[in-house]
Amino acid sequence: MPKVISKQQITPVTRKYVIAAPLIAHSAKPGQFVIVRVREGGERIPLTIADYDAKAGTVTIVVQEVGATTHMLSQIEEGGEILDMLGPLGEPAHIPAGGHTVGVGGGYGAAALTCIMREATARGDKTTLIMGARTKDLLILEDELRRACTNVEVCTDDGSKGFKGFVTERLGQLIEGQGPGRPDRVVAIGPMGMMQAVAEVTRPFDIPTFVSMDPVMVDGTGMCGGCRITVGGEQRFACVDGPMFDGHQVDFAEAVRRRKMYVKEEKLAVTCQRAHEGGE
């Protein structure tokens, strides 16, 4: 079973795990994900691979506590084991090279950009990461991300650090030529609403925009079709055809709605979990 080598709390609700998974680390490419199950009877949830180290045989994931499974994951300490972990899944990110590559990371989504940006920088792109959070305490992995990119643009909603405003506003300014300048392409990872907003900002300028979709998944291997999304009017399976898609083609309205299909059940699961924990 994959072992948690290190665990680090990076915001009150976000943790970074370095996990020993040599086979996955060896095969992983930027943009891919793993499927994790943390207890018997537990759900299978997809988590983006934030970083990996083939030599050390480790995979890094950054997890925000949002539901029953991520809560259970948060209870696993260093030295503990993860019941099941399958990967690397999905197609690696195929980001065209050259020019100015701009990553936009919302919340914990910024973590998922670590290895994508590093790869782009290494091959000679000028790279900028626009990372945002509500307030400065919620910004994650800033130092690591600075090492992976040429520039980092920090945005906070409350202005406690960097640019005061949303990542999309700062992106708009870059497109107008401010700061590090107009992007040749944009890679956005974060909540669906944010990725959709990014795609709307770049659309009028025809700037190629890649988004990483994280629909509800079961197997993650193309077997169930639960992860289907509509891209350019065609049905695609995020786990085998994605998770990266052309942000201008994705039917976000449908994706957002499908993502919420089990909200009721997720709440119930969390309630049961609380009751259970309270009783212990």
Added chain:
Amino acid sequence: MPVKRIDKTAMPERNAKQRARDFSEVNEGYRYEHALFEAERCLRCQDPVCVEGCPVRVPIDKFIHRVAARDLAGAAQILRDANPLSSICGRVCPQEMQCEKNCHMGARYRPVAIGHLERFVSDWAQGQPLTTNGQAKKPWRAEKVAIVGSGPSGLVCAGELARLGHPVTVFEALHAPGGVLRYGIPEFRLPNRILDAELDGLRRLGVEFVNNVIIGKTLTLDQLFDEMGYSAVFIGTGAGLPKFMNIPGEGLNGVYSANEFLTRINLMQASSFPHVDTPVEVGKRVAVIGSGNTAMDCVRSSLRMGAEEAMVVYRRSEKEMSARVEEYHHAIEEGVKFLWLNNPVEVMGDDKGWVTGLKCMKMELGAPDDSGRARPVPIKGSEFVIPVDTVVLAIGTTPNPLLTRANKDIRTTKWGGLMVDEGTGETSRRRVYAGGDAVTGAATVILAAGAGKRAATAIHEDLVKEAQPV
């Protein structure tokens, strides 16, 4: 006394009302006296044509005679040698289209209940104390074989190769082995304990199982050969991607592929939610599109998940239905409705994006099509909406592209199935074999088992030939 031989000995089954509300097995299995009586019905034909109807040529006549002679151990041995998954096949094979179809008794009366007997004997064998000490056998040959996928073809291939002395590792992508036997076929038809017993049997033969590894992603075929020292690989990855109809509304909440619906219920045990964490949305009224065994499994599962009304919607007629007769009858007994000659054209939804209905067009049967079945033709202006909350599409699958995308040297057919040599099962890449649904498209457990067995023989011969000094 020929009179008492007319009818098949009925399979004891649980009361329809009661069983349609839980996932325990429908069929209770023969008792000893049923089996003896049924075995006596066999005419002991000179030409046991039943055997010809069996895709893996189980010596049906011989095992039935052992039953009649009250030698269950002998019968079990015959079955085990011929079909390593007999406790499963006895439950899920479409016998009426295979062995039992050929039975001479069937010409005048009802055929011998070969499937029920097969199940009885293998269940009996599973209940016997182990003759070995439970320790796994040690392989005695050097050539290791990797099996990709733990569905029927992979399991049979693994078992045969282990029997022949090879070290065998089965790689499964999911967190539990069994493939479609685990995620697809519901417990009321194939209880997990039966599958687990078969898997334990394979472990005792020395087969090693590794979960959470997907070949083509976690490991490549090259790694299996070059770094891990496997001499041959068998691919039994199954049928893969579910088909959708490409009608409007398939993206609505409450629309499932059969694979997802069944996986949530079987593999993830959604019936125990919230004690387990994976839910499934089953509304009051459920429509399942399709007419195969998978459609029956979905529609009957939805009753068990609490649906008040569950129906099958199919664009052809009852005659063209492809499900096993037994499943069809069980479904009717359990209260499933069948809407024949209705072609779904749109899934309707509310403003929140949840399913509210299935719009269908009435069909009539026209001239036969390429498959020889009457072609359903839409009746103009016949659209109507069936109010439902959940729609499940059980209309088949297409091959999973993961492995072939990563290995361009493995050639595929036009529709994406793996191309293999018919005799040996070898693919276009040397020492890589394949069988089961990944080759044939969605077919039966027994056909997959047969392919696994053939490939095992070919792999063994291939490897042994090489090992022998010339």
